[in-house]
Amino acid sequence: xxxSHRQRMIALYxxxxxxxxxxxxxxxxxxxxxxxxxxxxxxxxxxAALERLGARASHDLELGSIRAAVMADVTTRQPAAGKLxxxxxxxxxxxxxxAAVALVAFVATHGERRAPRVAxxxxxxxxxxxxxxxxxxxxxxxxxxxxxxxxxxxxxxxxEHQPPTRIARTDPPAGHPDTAPGRVPEEPMLIKxxxxxxxxxxxxxxxxxxEEEHV
Amino acid sequence: MLAPNVDxxxxxxxxxxxxxxxxxxxxxxxxxxxTFVLRTAWRLVGNTEDARDIAQEAFLRLYRHLGAVRPDRxxxxxxxxxxxxxxxxxLRRRRRKPEAQLExxxxxxxxxxxxxxxxxxxxxxxxxxxxxxxxxxxxDKERAAVVLRDLEGLDVGEVAAALxxxxxxxxxxxxxxxxxxxxxxxxxxxxx
Numbered sequence: 001x002x003x004s005h006r007q008r009m010i011a012l013y014x015x016x017x018x019x020x021x022x023x024x025x026x027x028x029x030x031x032x033x034x035x036x037x038x039x040x041x042x043x044x045x046x047x048a049a050l051e052r053l054g055a056r057a058s059h060d061l062e063l064g065s066i067r068a069a070v071m072a073d074v075t076t077r078q079p080a081a082g083k084l085x086x087x088x089x090x091x092x093x094x095x096x097x098x099a100a101v102a103l104v105a106f107v108a109t110h111g112e113r114r115a116p117r118v119a120x121x122x123x124x125x126x127x128x129x130x131x132x133x134x135x136x137x138x139x140x141x142x143x144x145x146x147x148x149x150x151x152x153x154x155x156x157x158x159x160e161h162q163p164p165t166r167i168a169r170t171d172p173p174a175g176h177p178d179t180a181p182g183r184v185p186e187e188p189m190l191i192k193x194x195x196x197x198x199x200x201x202x203x204x205x206x207x208x209x210x211e212e213e214h215v
Numbered sequence: 216m217l218a219p220n221v222d223x224x225x226x227x228x229x230x231x232x233x234x235x236x237x238x239x240x241x242x243x244x245x246x247x248x249x250t251f252v253l254r255t256a257w258r259l260v261g262n263t264e265d266a267r268d269i270a271q272e273a274f275l276r277l278y279r280h281l282g283a284v285r286p287d288r289x290x291x292x293x294x295x296x297x298x299x300x301x302x303x304x305x306l307r308r309r310r311r312k313p314e315a316q317l318e319x320x321x322x323x324x325x326x327x328x329x330x331x332x333x334x335x336x337x338x339x340x341x342x343x344x345x346x347x348x349x350x351x352x353x354x355d356k357e358r359a360a361v362v363l364r365d366l367e368g369l370d371v372g373e374v375a376a377a378l379x380x381x382x383x384x385x386x387x388x389x390x391x392x393x394x395x396x397x398x399x400x401x402x403x404x405x406x407x
Contacts, residue, residue, distance in 0.1 A: 054258065
């Protein structure tokens with residue numbers, strides 16, 4: 001194995017993250033290869049330097065205390081969730097319903113053309129903004145040459161206690177790229193919704209087929 | 216000063232009391248954990264104001280989710296995870312607004328003190344600048360992995376829990392990050 005392939009192993013060896021077997025193999029190689037041995041020594045020194053830097057950097061750091069601010073906020077809030085939600089499963093179900101209802105309520109009632117920002121796509125690290133027009137697209141009849149399409153049957157998410165049943169989508173207006181011949185419909189979208197609790201993550205798969213969608 | 220009835224209690228009892236709505240107990244939880252939360256947040260984002268906002272939000276989320284916390288559960292692991300999530304959000308937001316960079320607080324804190332104090336403050340300020348520069352070359356996840364493993368001293372499993380990924384992924388982040396840090400430190404060593 002070339003030394004360049006071992007660099008990552010050596011980086012983990014320097015931090016003590018290798019299994020005993022792999023560590024032994026790295027040590028055997030280090031006995032024979034001077035350049036890898038120098039790299040291992042440098043990486044170990046870097047770790048020590050980083051620790052010292054971290055300690056020195058924190059020396060007079062005025063981070064203070066946030067306890068007063070937290071307690072002030074806590075005492076002005078409603079009772080903690082712990083008093084109301086006694087079951088983790090119920091908390092999970094409640095969080096999922098609340099997140100879905102909040103998202104649908106926002107899209108259906110605000111009349112905005114852009115859906116709320118959703119959680120980052122973990123693969124790309126970029127935020128994906130999804131446009132779901134809840135209203136009739138504003139295509140002037142004189143532009144399309146056709147009558148305006150029917151208003152979509154958008155169920156009203158009247159209140160957070162009344163979950164909506166569906167969101168209707170209109171067909172794309174004439175000239176939209178999706179109507180081009182041979183156009184392959186978009187792949188399903190995966191929406192990842194993060195909640196306050198890091199252990200509760202909601203994944204919502206949205207099929208974009210131009211048909212009514214059920215929430 | 217904390218109420219006397221919580222000072223002598225062990226961690227699981229304090230959590231139970233906090234779950235039941237005892238504010239003194241929750242205050243003790245904050246006091247016990249705020250230092251590492253603040254420090255971790257600062258090491259992630261390099262900005263005091265953002266670090267305090269992150270720490271405050273982390274404890275408010277703890278308050279909101281006390282009902283789901285088991286008395287025997289390691290609160291540190293939960294708080295690390297929330298802190299890292301919030302820190303990564305700040306870093307992502309900062310990438311979209313490059314002007315919101317590291318604060319001027321990297322400079323030495325001013326104040327009275329003898330010559331030794333002033334030298335230490337100056338040294339601390341230098342260390343913060345160097346740390347900021349070397350960590351700035353890492354991706355957000357690599358930075359988080361290095362902060363948690365090499366600065367906070369968590370083991371690979373704890374880092375994986377905090378980042379919400381597998382141990383193998385943590386090792387990948389760590390190895391790439393350390394090789395990048397080697398390059399950054401080598402170039403600093405070579406510069407006049």
